[in-house]
Amino acid sequence: xxxxxxxxxxxxxxxxxxxxxxxxxxxxxxxxxxxxxxxxxxxxxxxxxxxxxxxxxxxxxxxxxxxxxxxxxxxxxxxxxxxxxxxxxxxxxxxxxxxxxxxxxxxxxxxxxxxxxxxxxxxxxxxxxxxxxxxxxxxxxxxxxxxxxxxxxxxxxxxxxxxxxxxxxxxxxxxxxxxxxxxxxxxxxxxxxxxxxxxxxxxxxxxxxxxxxxxxxxxxxxxxxxxxxxxxxxxxxxxxxxxxxxxxxxxxxxxxxxxxxxxxxxxxxxxxxxxxxxxxxxxxxxxxxxxxxxxxxxx
Amino acid sequence: xxxxxxxxxxxxxxxxxxxxxxxxxxxxxxxxxxxxxxxxxxxxxxxxxxxxxxxxxxxxxxxxxxxxxxxxxxxxxxxxxxxxxxxxxxxxxxxxxxxxxxxxxxxxxxxxxxxxxxxxxxxxxxxxxxxxxxxxxxxxxxxxxxxxxxxxxxxxxxxxxxxxxxxxxxxxxxxxxxxxxxxxxxxxxxxxxxxxxxxxxxxxxxxxxxxxxxxxxxxxxxxxxxxxxxxxxxxxx
Numbered sequence: 001x002x003x004x005x006x007x008x009x010x011x012x013x014x015x016x017x018x019x020x021x022x023x024x025x026x027x028x029x030x031x032x033x034x035x036x037x038x039x040x041x042x043x044x045x046x047x048x049x050x051x052x053x054x055x056x057x058x059x060x061x062x063x064x065x066x067x068x069x070x071x072x073x074x075x076x077x078x079x080x081x082x083x084x085x086x087x088x089x090x091x092x093x094x095x096x097x098x099x100x101x102x103x104x105x106x107x108x109x110x111x112x113x114x115x116x117x118x119x120x121x122x123x124x125x126x127x128x129x130x131x132x133x134x135x136x137x138x139x140x141x142x143x144x145x146x147x148x149x150x151x152x153x154x155x156x157x158x159x160x161x162x163x164x165x166x167x168x169x170x171x172x173x174x175x176x177x178x179x180x181x182x183x184x185x186x187x188x189x190x191x192x193x194x195x196x197x198x199x200x201x202x203x204x205x206x207x208x209x210x211x212x213x214x215x216x217x218x219x220x221x222x223x224x225x226x227x228x229x230x231x232x233x234x235x236x237x238x239x240x241x242x243x244x245x246x247x248x249x250x251x252x253x254x255x256x257x258x259x260x261x262x263x264x265x266x267x268x269x270x271x272x273x274x275x276x277x278x279x280x281x282x283x284x285x286x287x288x289x290x291x292x293x294x295x296x297x298x299x
Numbered sequence: 300x301x302x303x304x305x306x307x308x309x310x311x312x313x314x315x316x317x318x319x320x321x322x323x324x325x326x327x328x329x330x331x332x333x334x335x336x337x338x339x340x341x342x343x344x345x346x347x348x349x350x351x352x353x354x355x356x357x358x359x360x361x362x363x364x365x366x367x368x369x370x371x372x373x374x375x376x377x378x379x380x381x382x383x384x385x386x387x388x389x390x391x392x393x394x395x396x397x398x399x400x401x402x403x404x405x406x407x408x409x410x411x412x413x414x415x416x417x418x419x420x421x422x423x424x425x426x427x428x429x430x431x432x433x434x435x436x437x438x439x440x441x442x443x444x445x446x447x448x449x450x451x452x453x454x455x456x457x458x459x460x461x462x463x464x465x466x467x468x469x470x471x472x473x474x475x476x477x478x479x480x481x482x483x484x485x486x487x488x489x490x491x492x493x494x495x496x497x498x499x500x501x502x503x504x505x506x507x508x509x510x511x512x513x514x515x516x517x518x519x520x521x522x523x524x525x526x527x528x529x530x531x532x533x534x535x536x
Contacts, residue, residue: 003407017392199390203401205348206449207378209371212405 002212010216011223018192022224025181025188025282029228029275030235032181036174037236037263037271043166044267045260046159058133059122059140060152065090067145069118075143076122081132084123090116117147178278181228185282189221193286214287221283222276229275233268300326300457300488301347306356308342308512316342317512320356324490326456329483331499332492334509340492343509344461347490348382349373361456378402381450381487385462387442389434389449395421396430399449420448424478440471447478451487458482460491464498476502 015022063069073085088096093116124132133151140149193200200213243259262268301324308317317339324330332340345351346358349365358365361379368376389398397404399420400413408416414430421427424444426437434442443463450458460479464472476491476498483489493499499506508515 002405006404006407009404013392198388199392202388202390204374205350205377205382205388206402207374207453208402208405209374212374 002209002215006212007215007219011219014192014196014216014220015223018188018195021188021191022220025185025221025224025279026228026231028184029181029225029278030231032177032278033174033229033232033271033275034235035177036170037232038239039166039170039173040267041236041240041263042258043163043170044263045258046163046166058124058128058152059137060150060155061120061122061137061140061146062148062150063118063120064145064147065117067118069120072120072140072143072145076120076136076140079136081124081128082122082136083125086121086123088119088121090118093117093119121152178274181225181275182278182282182285185221185224185279186286188224189217189283190286192220193217214283217287218280218283221279223279225275225277225279225282226272227275228279229272232275233271236271237262300324300328300361301490302357302359304357304359306343306346306353306358308339308346308351309354315512317346317353317509320509320512320514322507322514324488326488327483327486329480329489329502329504330491331502331504331506332490332509333494333496333499333506334515335494337511338509339512340494340509341461342512344382344459344490344492348377348380348459378453379456381447381453381455381458383443383446383450383458383460383463385465387434387439387446387466389442389445391434394431394433395426395437395445398434398445399452401449402453416452417448420452421445423451423481424448439466440474443467443471443475444478447475447482451482455487458487458489460489460493462493463491464493464495472498 061072063072069087069089073087076082076085097116122133122136133153137149137151140146203213240259240262243255247256247259301322303320303322306317306320307315309315320343332343334340342351346353347360349368353366360376363376365373365376389395390401393401396414396417399417400408403413403416417430418427421430424447426441426444426448429437429441429445434445437445443466447463450460458479463479464475467475472495479489479491480502
């Protein structure tokens with residue numbers, strides 16, 4: 001096995017002799033990981049809204065602020081399919097939001113009035129028919145003082161579907177862009193190999209083993225990926241900080257939800273790790289035994 | 300040291316670079332390999348240092364049949380050989396010391412030991428003051444001496460040289476040939492491919508003649524051998 005000092009020295013030397021290719025490969029890896037990272041960040045923040053509750057509401061009625069919620073609640077309680085009717089005032093909704101998004105507390109405290117309208121949450125009995133929530137919502141929509149009535153089951157499903165869509169789009173885009181990054185690294189390594197064609201041939205004649213010849217290229221490509229992944233993480237954090245700062249100055253009820261918190265540490269570490277894996281895969285693709293021997297044969 | 304039995308090398312379907320070559324080089328021997336351009340000298344050397352594989356026949360180097368040598372063992376066998384080329388083949392981005400200490404570096408030999416060995420061999424070729432220079436800063440003769448130093452730094456039992464004086468003027472060529480003779484006197488088997496017949500005549504060593512991929516009539520070689528027995532070169536100190 002070649003010694004680490006030799007491998008690191010040679011890998012650094014390869015990077016120095018082809019700085020443009022190295023920079024291009026790093027940039028492409030960074031972009032390839034930034035896009036899915038961004039979608040992961042958005043879906044991470046959206047997922048908070050989909051946290052399971054102990055008594056999930058089946059129907060949510062949004063009320064006109066002038067309406068007496070108790071009258072509406074009494075009317076609902078007459079329905080035998082309903083187990084529980086929960087009145088959520090504007091302040092209670094705000095408090096709940098603060099619990100879900102503690103990171104936004106400072107921004108919300110600046111608001112002069114509560115941004116959430118009062119609502120009523122309806123919990124159905126366990127044996128209620130599947131269509132019950134939709135029927136109750138449809139009936140309530142025509143009542144006076146009701147701004148909107150949504151079957152929460154349907155909303156929850158749509159919401160979760162939306163989160164899954166964002167995640168899947170992230171995974172798909174990530175896979176496509178990572179493949180592009182892998183191929184880019186493979187080209188960069190092949191180019192570096194071509195630039196070092198003669199000296200690799202000389203090394204071989206001097207008795208260098210195949211692992212001694214390839215290890216610096218492996219390390220070079222893996223490092224490219226690692227740096228690219230790190231750069232993607234840095235860009236992502238910069239984007240997050242920028243968005244969070246901007247939204248703290250000019251709060252937006254929907255956009256703010258997307259930029260509440262940054263990715264968890266394991267997900268953060270996934271970016272450089274994915275970059276390194278892409279780099280290694282790219283180098284393995286371009287450094288097959290036959291390819292190196294053909295590419296470096298001396299005249 | 301080297302034995303070839305009926306070795307042939309064919310490129311494509313029709314072109315025989317070498318055909319039915321058999322000879323033997325004893326340990327400690329100095330042998331010239333000569334012939335016109337395209338006779339197969341370089342191909343023969345490439346077969347010996349395993350850059351190419353023969354189409355037919357067997358080659359034994361240092362007692363090992365290289366035809367059946369596993370791929371992974373080739374680097375280790377190569378470390379018992381030194382190779383010198385006409386165009387020196389030094390790595391331009393490395394210093395003279397780094398060029399010479401490359402294999403030791405790969406093997407993880409302490410830097411002090413690498414320097415000691417590099418200094419010793421560079422002193423033998425008279426270039427110990429240029430350890431930190433780059434190949435581009437050296438003349439052709441100096442570069443070839445560095446290439447020789449690199450070839451002998453592992454104390455090889457066999458030294459192969461492919462037209463080592465082809466790019467040098469006669470004075471430098473003679474200087475390089477002296478180095479080979481001196482290395483041979485110290486016990487290393489030396490095989491030099493050259494088409495410089497004058498050099499061969501003056502050196503007075505055994506000569507193998509290749510013509511169109513075939514070894515010349517061995518009887519003619521034996522006849523010519525006494526003529527070139529004298530060795531006018533004095534080894535360097």
